[in-house]
Amino acid sequence: MAERDPLVVFTPSGKRGRFPEGTPLLTAARKLGVDLDSVCGGRALCGRCRVTVAEGRFAKHGIDSAAANLTPVTAAEARYAARKGLAPGHRLACQACLAGDLLVDVPPESQVHRQLVRKRAEAREIALDPVLRLHFVEVEPPGMEGQRGDLQRLQAALERQWGLSRLQPDPAVLRELQPALRAGRSKVTAAVHREREIVAIRPGFHDAALGVAVDIGSTTIAAHLCDLASGAVLASAGAMNPQIRFGEDLMSRVSYAMMHPGGAGEMTEAVRNAVSARIGELARSADVDPADILELVVVGNPIMHHLFLGLDPTPLGTAPFTLATDEPLDLRAVEIGITNTGKAARVHLLPCIAGHVGADCAAVILAEGPHLREEISLIVDVGTNAEIVLGNRERLLACSSPTGPAFEGAQISCGQRAAPGAIERVRIDPETLEPRFRVIGCELWSDDPGFGAALGATGIAGICGSGIIEALAEMYLAGILAADGTIRGELAARSPRIRAEERTFAYVLHEGEPEIRITQNDVRAIQLAKAALYAGARLLMDRLGVEHVDRVTLAGAFGSHIDPFHAMVLGMIPDCPLERVSSAGNAAGTGARIALLNRAAREETAALVRRIEKVETAVEPRFQEHFVQAMAIPHAIAPYPSLAAVVSLPSRSGGAPPAPRKRRRRVRG
């Protein structure tokens, strides 16, 4: 570069250099290592290299004057603009050539490694760095390069035009090569995985590379279709896990595998078919070619992980709960029976952490980033097993706790899944002991005018997990529940809602058909579940040597629906300022999506999982101690100063009704 050559400065990187007049901006950007995208390699086909000219030496403002320092719009560029549109002031860097000094801005959408914006303010950013990229190439026709094979000429073209050497094709892709070269008249687009392997060949210029992030839960399977180039979620799909017919909870599925020869295989087939079905659904709803789906990331708890892989889950059912592998896996989709994607699509499975702490938990950690913070985070993914993570950038601990299915409405007399007709919010007046509630599918509270009409045909079918949590917390705050969990029979004299049932009492929440009531057994089931959850968290706090946590994140479908206030009243989670308790929604799905879009996130997770301290609750004597003490409401272990600041909790003595609340947060939704 001579001193008189034009100077070009790229923003936001600030990279700069002098290049001879006539050098395309894309070439200059490449040489300077500027993060500027391109699929077509400079043929004005993809439009990925759009830039704006911020400043030319002789013309301070606007493209028209700055254009003096750039060569004019080319015919190819004009064709692109006519076909796909090009905003005023934008140029294609592959077409615009240096004619003088320039300041060029690379907008975020033209950067390969752009940041994705997420909705939750506290969530970590997703940096786009996809595991595969598309490269358009013109392959020399046969006979021109010393009679080499199609593959060798493609490899030569990728090396010559993109500097990619020693790329190997997936065997399935070898089969795509001949027809693609024929249909594309020697022009093809290659999808290249990790700069190592060719995983798809399409005729001509082709600008679609898609991925799917899958979270296999015991109950539901959620999947998100993403554009690997932009990171955009194109469609989401969710459905019940069909394995439910083999057992509601994880342990009953392990039992099924133990008791039925071939049972594990049946469950493997069921979950693979369900994942395939979701993929088909996603492609249809986003109207994309399923053959463009080239990358999958799958997470799930250890038993789902093993069953999906066709591994025996039974070792996970008994001590020492040994995983077949605790490292990430990279497979081909066909190897796990998924054939409705690109033929050479790859699958990455995040690693399981321990026998009871799955890849879903690893994904939650990836999404929430507790290891990136100084403050101590507690993350609870509530399901049939609660997976609990505690720590910060120094140390991370994880365990799982056998909460059982009560939180999901199972084992509860009027319980049901969170579905239309289920009571999900409950308030009880401490004076009258009368309840009001909301039902999924209806915007009104039960004491709002027009509630009956708004409810419509769905009616009231039962109570879901979050409804039970609120009902019990409200019963406790209203004095109906004693600290030991007993429904106070003596209140039957004050309200017909408290009703004798054999030798115990129940609280009638709704008198219609069916009648919805909370029985003493229901209370016991929730007590067991919440005690397990708290005991797990407490065990990790003991291990870490902390008495309080700086933030609590509730993850998972159920975790996202429960009200932190009620959860804390019941003593499910340790004390924490309420504004620092948040719901992360399907954080496992988000983590899977991050791993789909950012290759470094995969290595980050693998390294993280290796250093997580695994705590096995089943063999920890202190877990049992905590568990017993955590049965009380809130529990008999540690105080709740944060909660006491918001509401006056009933006294431990058990007899007197509580004092009226000082103030009460307004419930969300």
Next chain:
Amino acid sequence: MAERDPLVVFTPSGKRGRFPEGTPLLTAARKLGVDLDSVCGGRALCGRCRVTVAEGRFAKHGIDSAAANLTPVTAAEARYAARKGLAPGHRLACQACLAGDLLVDVPPESQVHRQLVRKRAEAREIALDPVLRLHFVEVEPPGMEGQRGDLQRLQAALERQWGLSRLQPDPAVLRELQPALRAGRSKVTAAVHREREIVAIRPGFHDAALGVAVDIGSTTIAAHLCDLASGAVLASAGAMNPQIRFGEDLMSRVSYAMMHPGGAGEMTEAVRNAVSARIGELARSADVDPADILELVVVGNPIMHHLFLGLDPTPLGTAPFTLATDEPLDLRAVEIGITNTGKAARVHLLPCIAGHVGADCAAVILAEGPHLREEISLIVDVGTNAEIVLGNRERLLACSSPTGPAFEGAQISCGQRAAPGAIERVRIDPETLEPRFRVIGCELWSDDPGFGAALGATGIAGICGSGIIEALAEMYLAGILAADGTIRGELAARSPRIRAEERTFAYVLHEGEPEIRITQNDVRAIQLAKAALYAGARLLMDRLGVEHVDRVTLAGAFGSHIDPFHAMVLGMIPDCPLERVSSAGNAAGTGARIALLNRAAREETAALVRRIEKVETAVEPRFQEHFVQAMAIPHAIAPYPSLAAVVSLPSRSGGAPPAPRKRRRRVRG
């Protein structure tokens, strides 16, 4: 190693060193880099490390006295001897420890890289260096190594006990791991591919790793089951290629693929099924567990290669005859539909050389080693296409020549495949013009007493390729055929064997039912085929700039059956001393077997194929010239001094019958 430590010298390597007393011989061998086998890693289970003690310092002769310098037979060694036998004077190197100076001999069967003996004296040796090896390990039970997964504990054991690091499992093997650990009580044998990947896990100590070499010909599929440790061929199987129903020759199969949508797929399925069936047959006949078959090597001509891989063969049917790939391929057997082997069995395909010169030809070169010699070799693999190789260590050239199916008995009026009932040997008395012949399946000549009875029910059905070659050569030597290939009608007066047929004449070889005769059209068909063959060889000689070759090898099923003398009389091959013309049998199959047993041979072949000069006969004007001139018998291009030394050839003039032969080689077989 202290100076007073015992000295041990290993033969035949001559490696030596001093080790402390009590060092196991296996340990000493390992440290010195002595080629001494072991699967069990020193547990007296495999017996692979058997050695003999040639000399101890204080005891010159015999094991008993030498034993003074070795520790006594251990209990484990005695158990091994009782179970599997241990010859007198043999010790297990893992059990016998140094007690004084020793000279230890490692017999060939205890060496990993031993040489295999081959039957043909001129054939290159096969050095054993298998691509996979077995390693017995004791895996720490779960819970003992910081709660790692099964795979991680296996990896740790392989690293600790065998120094193998970063081994990755095939996904299918991950599924074998849990049951193997359970059944083997944490003791398993791992099959490791190229020190990189685990391709099988078996419970406990397991000493079987097998491979299959497959040669897919247009007409027949041949397969050999080999023990990868010893190199022994355990069984061989051959069958017709079922693709024959889609077309007899290669071009008719390409046409089938062109004309029928899905036709290529049908042929792919047919050939894969046939290969699977051969594998099943081999396992049954050798009485081995097919799951122990972990490695396959497959060769075939380009069209067979492409169809086997599921690639489109039609580009191979028209210029520029482009291969999908011209490099070797490493696949998993399941990827090409072969599932009756070990679940993670690997397949190596040798590279095709050019659009008409296949991986079978690469295998022939590997087996025959023309690139290892100073002298010029001509190798002809005769089939529907003849694949021709010429050269030496300096240069190698290859081409294929469209001989058509005449050599295989097709397009010949009484022609048939080489099968019982086919005439395969012919002699004609130049005085009487009477023939004598032999038939496949019968040891007697047709003029031997008892021939008719010996022939039995099979009878005489037709004439096969080698029979036609001999018949024509003998007709020429007897003066029945003119140099231009005309059957001399004027001889009808001398013998009823020469019979008029429309406007030409035929020679009646056998007067029974069916009558076997050689028609003028038959002669023309063979003339075309042999002219193509010679023209191809001649073209390569032109290119290489040689006027004669030092040796000729006839490969392939047909090549192995034709008599070099008759082939040379007809002018199929150029002049060469007859003792330097040999049959290599199924050299392609042998090459596949070498690639199966020796990993370096694969790299050798790939490198070799890259430097072979490919000659495309279809676009070479000189090929046409040679072809026209080669139609004459022997042909009108170059003299046959070697042949003239053996037999006096008829004059070119055409009229007079030839002089009686000077002498005549006795026919083989």
